Amino acid sequence: MDANDSPPARLGRFVEPFASVAEVAASDGEPHWMLGIRKAGLARFAEQGLPTLRHEDWRFTNLAPIEALPFRPLPRPQARAVSVADLDRLSLAGMSGLRLVFVDGHFAPELSRIEAVEDKVQVRGLSQTLRADGAWLEQQLACWHEGQDRAFRALNDAYCTDGIVLHVSAGVAVAEPIHALFLSSGIEPGLASHPRNVLVAEANSRVMVIEQYASLGGAATFTNTLTQLVVGEGAQVEHVRFQDEGPEAFHMGALRAVVAGSAQLAAHSFALGARLSRQNIGLTLAGPGLEAILNGLYVTTEKRLADHHMVVDHAQPHCASHEYFNGILSGQSRGVFHGRILVRPDAQKTDAKQTNKNLLLSNSASVNTKPQLEIYADDVKCSHGATIGQLNPESVFYLRTRGLPVETARRMLIHAFAGEIIDRVQCGPVRQALDRLVWDRLERDAQVRLDAAAPHS
Amino acid sequence: MSTPQSTIDQFVQSDYKYGFVSDIETEALPPGLDEEIIRAISAKKREPEFLLQWRLRSYRHWLTMTEPSWPKATYPPIDYQKIIYYAAPKPKAQLNSLDEVDPELRRTFDKLGISLDEQKRLTGVAVDAVMDSVSVATTFRKELAKQGIVFCSFSEAVREHPDLIEKYLGTVVPYTDNFFAALNSAVFSDGSFCYVPKGVRCPMELSTYFRINTANTGQFERTLLVADEGSYVSYLEGCSAPMRDENQLHAAVVELIALGSAEIKYSTVQNWYPGDKDGKGGIYNFVTKRGLCRGRGSKISWTQVETGSAITWKYPGCVLLGDDSVGEFYSVALTNHRQQADTGTKMIHVGKNTRSTIVSKGISAGRGQNSYRGLVQMRPTATGARNFSQCDSLLIGDQCGAHTFPYIEVKNPTAQIEHEASTSKIGEDQIFYCNQRGLSKQDAVNLIVNGFCKEVFRELPMEFAVEAQKLLGVSLEGSVG
Numbered sequence: 001m002d003a004n005d006s007p008p009a010r011l012g013r014f015v016e017p018f019a020s021v022a023e024v025a026a027s028d029g030e031p032h033w034m035l036g037i038r039k040a041g042l043a044r045f046a047e048q049g050l051p052t053l054r055h056e057d058w059r060f061t062n063l064a065p066i067e068a069l070p071f072r073p074l075p076r077p078q079a080r081a082v083s084v085a086d087l088d089r090l091s092l093a094g095m096s097g098l099r100l101v102f103v104d105g106h107f108a109p110e111l112s113r114i115e116a117v118e119d120k121v122q123v124r125g126l127s128q129t130l131r132a133d134g135a136w137l138e139q140q141l142a143c144w145h146e147g148q149d150r151a152f153r154a155l156n157d158a159y160c161t162d163g164i165v166l167h168v169s170a171g172v173a174v175a176e177p178i179h180a181l182f183l184s185s186g187i188e189p190g191l192a193s194h195p196r197n198v199l200v201a202e203a204n205s206r207v208m209v210i211e212q213y214a215s216l217g218g219a220a221t222f223t224n225t226l227t228q229l230v231v232g233e234g235a236q237v238e239h240v241r242f243q244d245e246g247p248e249a250f251h252m253g254a255l256r257a258v259v260a261g262s263a264q265l266a267a268h269s270f271a272l273g274a275r276l277s278r279q280n281i282g283l284t285l286a287g288p289g290l291e292a293i294l295n296g297l298y299v300t301t302e303k304r305l306a307d308h309h310m311v312v313d314h315a316q317p318h319c320a321s322h323e324y325f326n327g328i329l330s331g332q333s334r335g336v337f338h339g340r341i342l343v344r345p346d347a348q349k350t351d352a353k354q355t356n357k358n359l360l361l362s363n364s365a366s367v368n369t370k371p372q373l374e375i376y377a378d379d380v381k382c383s384h385g386a387t388i389g390q391l392n393p394e395s396v397f398y399l400r401t402r403g404l405p406v407e408t409a410r411r412m413l414i415h416a417f418a419g420e421i422i423d424r425v426q427c428g429p430v431r432q433a434l435d436r437l438v439w440d441r442l443e444r445d446a447q448v449r450l451d452a453a454a455p456h457s
Numbered sequence: 458m459s460t461p462q463s464t465i466d467q468f469v470q471s472d473y474k475y476g477f478v479s480d481i482e483t484e485a486l487p488p489g490l491d492e493e494i495i496r497a498i499s500a501k502k503r504e505p506e507f508l509l510q511w512r513l514r515s516y517r518h519w520l521t522m523t524e525p526s527w528p529k530a531t532y533p534p535i536d537y538q539k540i541i542y543y544a545a546p547k548p549k550a551q552l553n554s555l556d557e558v559d560p561e562l563r564r565t566f567d568k569l570g571i572s573l574d575e576q577k578r579l580t581g582v583a584v585d586a587v588m589d590s591v592s593v594a595t596t597f598r599k600e601l602a603k604q605g606i607v608f609c610s611f612s613e614a615v616r617e618h619p620d621l622i623e624k625y626l627g628t629v630v631p632y633t634d635n636f637f638a639a640l641n642s643a644v645f646s647d648g649s650f651c652y653v654p655k656g657v658r659c660p661m662e663l664s665t666y667f668r669i670n671t672a673n674t675g676q677f678e679r680t681l682l683v684a685d686e687g688s689y690v691s692y693l694e695g696c697s698a699p700m701r702d703e704n705q706l707h708a709a710v711v712e713l714i715a716l717g718s719a720e721i722k723y724s725t726v727q728n729w730y731p732g733d734k735d736g737k738g739g740i741y742n743f744v745t746k747r748g749l750c751r752g753r754g755s756k757i758s759w760t761q762v763e764t765g766s767a768i769t770w771k772y773p774g775c776v777l778l779g780d781d782s783v784g785e786f787y788s789v790a791l792t793n794h795r796q797q798a799d800t801g802t803k804m805i806h807v808g809k810n811t812r813s814t815i816v817s818k819g820i821s822a823g824r825g826q827n828s829y830r831g832l833v834q835m836r837p838t839a840t841g842a843r844n845f846s847q848c849d850s851l852l853i854g855d856q857c858g859a860h861t862f863p864y865i866e867v868k869n870p871t872a873q874i875e876h877e878a879s880t881s882k883i884g885e886d887q888i889f890y891c892n893q894r895g896l897s898k899q900d901a902v903n904l905i906v907n908g909f910c911k912e913v914f915r916e917l918p919m920e921f922a923v924e925a926q927k928l929l930g931v932s933l934e935g936s937v938g
Contacts, residue, residue: 056527060866345855360870364837373861375880378852382880386865388835389873 011049013071014155018042021159024075028127031134037141041157050151060336060368061278061307066250069220070190073159077106082183082216084111090181090214091244091437095429097176098123103183105161105193120169121207123178126196129165137165140198140228152252152280156226160196163225166209170232173206177238177427180209182225186217186246195225199239203232203260208427209239213253213273215246220275222250229257229265233287236264238426242434244273247304251277261287261316268425269296270434271306272441281310285319285347296325297421299438300333300365301445307336314347323354326421328414329365330445337369339384345376354384359391359417361445414442485544490537492516495643498543502612502646505619508626515632515642522636529828529860530768530797532704532741540706542644542677601659606690607652608663611679614650621652625683629712629749629776637708637770638745641677645710648678653688653719662918664693680711684719686752691722691918704732704767709744717752717779722760724917725773726925729765734823736795739767746773747803750782750811758785760916762925763798772830774803777811777842784813787913791929792825792857801831801862806839806872815846818910821857828860835872842869848878851909853902903930 022038050067051058082103087093100123101111107125117123122133129137164180182195201207213223223245231237245251251274259265269279283292298306312321327335337356358367371384391413399409418438425431486497495516499509524535601608607618615622632642649665665680684690694711707729713721723746732739742765748757759773775784786802804813819827829848850859861878883905891901907914907926914922 348855358867360867363870364868365870366866366868368867369863369865371861371863371876371878373850373878373880374858375850375852375860376858378855378857378882380852380880380882382878384861384876384878386863386876387874388865388867390870 011046015042015046017071017073017075018158021073021075021161025161029131030127031130031138033134033138034130038158041154045151045154045158048151048154057309057338060334061276061305065276066222069222069250071192071222072188072190073161073192073194074104074106075161077103077108078185078187082108082111082185086216087111087181090212092179092181092210092212092242092430092433095177095179095433097179099179099181100125100164101181101183102162102164102193102195104185104191105182105195107162118172118174120172121174122165122167124165126163126165126198127161129198136167137198140200140230152224152254153226156194156196156224156254159192159194159224160226161194163196163198164209164211165197166199166201166207168201168205168207170202171204174208177208177210177430180211182211182213182223184213184215184217184221184223184245184249186215186219186221186249189220190222191219192222192224195223197225197227199227199229199237201229201231201235201237204234205232206236208237208430210242210430211240212242212244213251214244215249215273218246218248220248220250221246222252224252226254227256229255231257231259231263231265233260234262235260237266239265239267240270240425240430241268241279242270242272243277243279244270245277246273247275247302249274252280253278254280254282256282258284258286259290259292261289263287263290264292265290266293266295266424266426268421269294269308270438271296271298271300271308272438274304274306276305276307278307278309281308283310283312283321285312285314285316285321288316289318290316290320292319292321293424294321294323294325295421295424297418297438298325298327298335299418299441300327300329300331300335302331302333304331305334305336307338309338311340311342312352314341314343314350314352317346317348317350319347320351321353324421324424325356326417327356327358327367328361328418328442329358329367330361332362332364334365335367335369337367337371337386339370340372340374341382341384343373343375343377343380343382347377348379350377350380350382352380352382356386357417358386358388359414360388361390361414411442415439418442485541488539488541490516490540490542490644494542498644498646501543502615504612504615507619507623508615511627511632512643515639516644518633519636519639519643522639524636528770528799529826529830529862530770530799532768532797535706535741537640543646601661604657604660605654606657606659607650609650611645611648611650611681614681618650618652621683622650622681625681625712625714627712629714629747630710630745635745637743638710641679641708641710641745645677645679648680648709650680651682651690651692653684653690655685656687657685658688659690662691662693664695676705676707676709678709680709682712682721682723683714684716684721684755686717686719689720692724693918694723694725695728704738705740707740707742707744707766711744711746711773713748713757715748715750715752715755715757715782718754719752720756720758721748722758722918723748723773725759725761725763726928727761727763727765727769728928731765731794731796732767734794736767736824739796740765742766742769742771744771746771748773748775748784750775750777750779750784750808752782753779753808754781755779756783756785758787758916759802760787760913761789761800762913762917762928763788763790763800764928766798767796769796769798769800771800772803772832774805774832775813776805776807777813777839778807779811780808781810782808783811785916786813786815786817787916788817789820789910789913789925789929790818790827791820792822792827794823794825797826799828799830801829803832804834804844806833806835806842806844808839810841811839812842813844815844815848816912817846817848818913819848819850819859820853820906820909821850821859822853824856826858826860828862829878830862830864832864832866833874833876835867835869835874837868839869840871842872844872844874846874846876848876849909850878850880851906852880852882
């Protein structure tokens, strides 16, 4: 951070484009109340600015590079930035079912497939919903409090242009996964997109949503996405956030979920790309007897950083929450994990478990992990664990005694380590696609292939 | 649910047995803090110039710092100008033998179970007793001196071994370290000093007993322990304070230095006045303790039993600088009524093949809030380092809290770290089983709690282990009906 830069001057570039974004949004027929949300967001952001390393939640994640970046939100979509052929090159391209494509934060209907929407299910872009069903959306947007993603939430409030809005009515089971693809054109540095997703699954419904983030060009873009998820009573929701942006991209992602009683939520996060990525996950367990799984895998190379922060708030009795996060780190990359399980006084019979395992493949990779428990109820079962280390030499040795070359042995163990997480994705086709992708990605990494010297061979 | 509920509701306070006030004349400086007070403290203790300058530097640095707000504890702001920074029992003439110690003072220590000459005759533990701010008596000095061991009050050490003090003071906990360490460095009045020369195995347990007696005083003692190459020393620390309605501040600094192959074992039974059952009064125990394993193969082991204090804020840590050095931390922290404890450890691995073990047992009862906060850091140079951490919490009653905040930072891939934590309560079935075998509910709870803490008690020297078990029993008295 530049010491001479006073805070308002530093923040100026985040404030300047606001007038044009707000003006364009209003001229496109956005309801008036949305301008209020935007202005309030901008004011909150201007007040606090980006968090610094002094902030406990951001101790290990330096946001200075984002601050140094130009900040260019696009009020309107760029003409012909992306073609259908571009999409075919991406992973998960072969998936059938509904697909919504957003380019630099704007819905691209010509690339999307939303014809076959089932009855009682609404899938639309945010900007369209704002015009068509504003009252409902206003209600949805109003009911969220701020979490640890404060600054980015505020920025998203101010600048969000589009995103997926999903409303599944009570008792409806959506057969195929709904795929939302967020692309950065990556043409010029500083292009900023602020997707805002609103997902509502009413009581006893069932749905799976995949949010995929990818880049086409290599410029240093900035994505600041926020998903609000409401899981109704007895509903079953699976949510995948698959972040695979370009090696220079900055990705700030938030998932804020409120889960009602007896529901089941599985939220997966796969962080494979971006120079710096952060997932803020806030989960409020608002009804008794529900089950929630947070599951994540981060694979980092070179000088990248992947950060996962989550707060699971057990507010009701008889809930189970399990968090599993594995990281595979090579090069000079860094992994950051912060998990906090909060068990409130009334949340008796809570079953909460949190694990964070890290595999270091190089000498200069590093990990900072903080698995935390905060417990105010006595009749609970809570545990957490964290491990950091290399591949277990004994496991490698065992496989070698069975006749496997050291390279194969290592590869098997690393794949198994990633597989633990991937296996928890319930939807078959998605699981297989991710599995292939992660394996390909690992195979490309020299430190997995063991071109580097093996410390225990 | 009715049985355990009613059981737990009857969590009545046990009396704090050390809450008496001794009627000893004290000489105190007026409350408040400025450079004049620091000069006065230094002059009273006839300190050399370097120490005064160090105090003043500390004070000036302290002025630039703000009180930390991150601990998981809530308390009203402390007015640092209302504290008496220096209070000493009178008369303060040079003592040649125990017989010269003020009889009232000796009765105080007798009541505490630290009868100075009893100890001397029977248990063979050398004791340095610190009342309010000043060390009042040190036993067994001659015997220790025969082996070249220096064990005396800090002020004596300043007068008699200024070279050692100047060499080691502040090398482990610099005055810039944190707010309370800076405050301590500016105003510390006494404490213990120990130096064990090369290759000497200290023949007895060394012990310091701290007592806050005067109202409105803060106690700011400083302990410095240096174990030279190949030596061994085991050190015990105990403390208590009278029951008072206002909160008193205890901000101590302990520095341990282990040179090559030396071993230091530091045990604490902390029993400051915890306040009454509504949280009125009690000691704020804001302590900085750190050990430096400077030489190859050195070892520092911290064992602590924390049952007292309204608020405990302490993280005894080890900096494992020498290759193959070992750090250990065993802790039992009990919070009852409205006590708050935010305690844990820091293990900083720098040298190759360094090892550390952390076993932390937190027990929360009543409305107590117990937090484990620990840092394990593997620096890039810590090849082959290992850490094992285990934090277990036991909850008794539904109004208490148990929290775990581990920080793990690894910059070396050959390092191996394991961290485990669990939270549980005393099960109805466990108590029922004990009842069946003829144990009362209270005995069952004591039994279960002691079993829960066994791994830590095992590390305590014998005399302390017995005391710790009793203390835990007393603190839990009436926890069940």
